[in-house]
Amino acid sequence: MAMTAAVRRRPVAAADRRWAARWGTVAGLLVTLVALLLAPATPASAHAVLASTSPTASAVVPNAPAEVVLTFSEGVRKVPDKIRVIAPDGSRADRGEPTFNGTVVTIPVDSSGARGTYLVSYRVISADSHPVSGAFTYSVGAPSTPPTDSGTDNRANPVVENAVKVVKYAGYLGLLLLVGPALVLAALWPRRLSRRGPARLAWSGLGLLVFATLAELWLQVPYTAGGSLFDVTGSGLGDVLGSAYGTAHLVRLGLLAASAFLLRPLLAGPIGRTDGIILAVLGGAALFTWPLAGHPAASPAPAVSVVVDAVHLGSMAVWLGGLVMLAAFLLRRADERELDAILPIWSRWATLAVAALLLAGTVQALIEVATPAALVDTTYGRLLLAKIGMFALVIGVAAYSRALVRRRTAAGRPGSMRRAVVAELAITAVVLGVTANLVQTTPARTAVANVAGESAGYFSSTLTSPLYSLQVELDPAARGNNSIHLYAYTPDNRPQPVKEWKATAALPSAGIEPIQIPLLGLTDNHAYGEISLPASGEWQLRFTLRTSDIDQATVTATVPIK
Template sequence: MTVADLRPRRRLARVGVLAGLLVTLLGLLLAPATPASAHAVLVSSSPSASAVVPSAPGAVVLTFSEPVRKVPGKIRVIAPDGARADRGEPSFSGTVVTVPVDPSAGRGTYLVSYRVISADSHPVSGAFTYSVGAPSTPPADTGTDNRADPVVENAVKVAKYLGYAGLLLLVGPALVLGALWPRRLSRRGPARLAWAGLGVLAFATVAELWLQVPYTAGGGLLDIGGTGLGAVLGSPYGTAHLVRLGLLAAAAFLLRPLFAGPVGRTDAVILAILGGAALVTWPLAGHPAASPAPAVSVVVDAVHLGAMAVWLGGLVMLGGFLLRRADERELTAILPVWSRWAALAVAALLLAGTVQALIEVATPAALVETTYGRLVLAKIGLFALVLAVAAYSRALTRRADTARQPRAVRRAVWVEVAITAVVLGVTATLVQTTPARTAASDVAGPGAGYFTATLSSPLYSLQVELDPAERGNNTVHLYAYTKDNRPQPVVEWKATAALPSAGIEPIEIPLLALTDTHAYGDVNLPAAGDWQLRFTVRTSDIDQATVSATVPIR
């Protein structure tokens, strides 16, 4: 085929690239802008979890660690009689979700269940109870199920694994055919592998979009509605996947001439730009876009993914084609070049992986205390094993007789591929797991960043809430009840805080009576330790009693 014969094909390829880029641009224009944030957790609520309040609130307020988005119909407040107590749609304002509640729903225990979407596209769900007047048997929420469908969760991991596999099966052949493939050898086998990789990648991308609907809403595989699908396609997650599909369509037009024969420098540069842009869509649809340093995390994750695709895709081409088909002279020229490429890819993987770990894990303790951290350790262990095999492979390529006896190299290559296939599985699970920096800081509920206790005396019961139960400024709420759990009017409130182990004498806590049964105050606790809090409540001109509590302050 002459150069003149190739020119019309190249013009057609570039027109196809332009069409694919227009589709990508359209996806970007149609997607609404939303602020980036991290994998959210519930850090506090009002009323607090397990609290007993004297009167019914007009709203339940949920405060998350980062801004969240709504899942329609998935935030509910159930009254003690099992009826819905929430009224109207909840309002979302950054990290705060306000749920209007009917204040006349009655006394007893209420159930609050929620499911929202964090900016890294993962659902956040949970439930807690609070009581009005006195606790009762908690109601059941039979109208909705916020639990994740395990079939959907596993299908999402499989789809992500297929996406990684398709990427490396596409990148490896494209790179080797463009730079290392001997002219005398047929390109049919590698081209078929690359087209299969492109097909798997496109299928995985569509599957991820489909599965995201039931994954975020909590339904089954076929629970797909127009509203849910529209919400996913209009989200940052949907935008990233639509852009990826557009870039793949554009790249396909340039891949066809590449698979047929060498291409010009312009087409190679355009193809590299499209590939780099496509790599960025992975971090934009996951944890990196919501990290404390999103720009750094997105770039680092794209480099990490690209280096993986180059290394593993090249290994597949080396073991599947070059070491079987190339002759001694060709291997003598190819293997040293590939060895340098592999070394650069591994160096990029190590550097990018280290930066990722520092951002997402945050503390050494989180490596062993969180699921995310333990998965990172497993990935590090497997990667170290791969590096040992890779070092052996590189030593083989430096030997003079390797080109004449490629079987040893092939065996080492396939061992690398087998181990890294497991690494990809760990990675597919890792990207669906709450980052350690967030999991380790989950302070929702009593016992972590919050203290609550019910103190009893012969005259009354006192519900004590201290938030955040840490060094520095703290908020105190006191609720008084009779012995039969009815609101107890109080004439006078007094409170002190002391830390005998540090020689801190009792500090008076100024209290403001918000109602005759509820008092509020602020206190600064300057040191960590077991603080002694004492509360004196006078219920009449002559009746009063003192209760105390030991509060661990971090």
């Protein structure tokens, strides 16, 4: 009778544990739901690039503007006190807080400012959570020695930048240490072997993953603001948690909490089909939090990028996590009969995971790199090439492992198989390091666009003669329609009245004779014109200014047109 009661209590206790695990999962999902409900509704956009400014960078304007306008390629968010306008004497010229309206940032400035050169420095957050910073100058009346901004430093803190890469690496490592044991214990683990070692590995992976997620949230505050490791304020942390980046990490923590309740019975013994499906769904959902907090969510094709990045990450976790289980446990503890059954199945899984990695990686590269030239001209492209090269080495070692399995020699020679697996893991450890750098590097498509925007799209130069100096601005300095602004100054940098303006443009290398540029005098020392340049090349611009009834001088400039 006592035995019967004990038998009855065991199924009841097991059922109670299953229900407790499921209720714990529900609690974790509720945390996730709350994070999603509190998330801001922000549209996906690309890594931001400063597209244009008003006044134009390096321009000389006759009067001090009432505002400075920055226009980015995509919407940006504010970093407190990181947008400043410095007057020629080093004082602050900005007045009040800048306003953010999608891609446009408007900075109110003192419209009665002194003559000379002004410095505009900025640091904002792009849609992919990475900071964008820079500076440019403009001049009122005439150029002067550019001021310096001693009150702020928009450069990234190198300690914080490296710490972000380290914790991202730790997150990837925690993911594969969690996925590998969970997958192998659910489908391939021999019943006679103890689960204690794999269970410890899985809990270590989960702990490392939670730590990395919390550390990323903490580091995001000084990373975006340009501060040191411990420059974290309540308001700064609140801004991070309220962003799309923070929401993705909070959702990840909620999904990990929900998964932990089902992971515990799995690590102790086999679980039911329903619980296994729920655990797989939770794990799959958690994978999407990585791309939603990085470059993929802000790519030109966000839906595609997010899916392929999640597939890429999941395939990596399955493949490398399984390799860790093989090297650490199965090849050491399983007997030859068990290995004969396990290794062919694992080999098929690894092949599918590698195929998914290659496919997803190819799609990612096409989106993020965009052009073949960007592979060698950008840091992102060169890191990607390094990753591809090392991945090719891993594929070679994996092919050797698969050949051992096909020849049915792996079970009888576990030492050879173990050495091949260790070699795979050693190379992929470096690949993970490259990946941690990649996700912190400006995508190649954006870097190329930024370089193009700096090297082409605007021409500014000061030409001198004994009578005057002439500030020339040509926009966009490309084939097709261009606008030209001319500002004349005396040798002591005062506005020079001009009685007559003449300008021509020629391209001798293409046989294009001088073309007259119609000019309209806007003020005594400022003229404006429009010209269509039909071909690329080194255009010769010639300007003749008459400053009195008898005094005139001619200056020339060579402008590269792309």
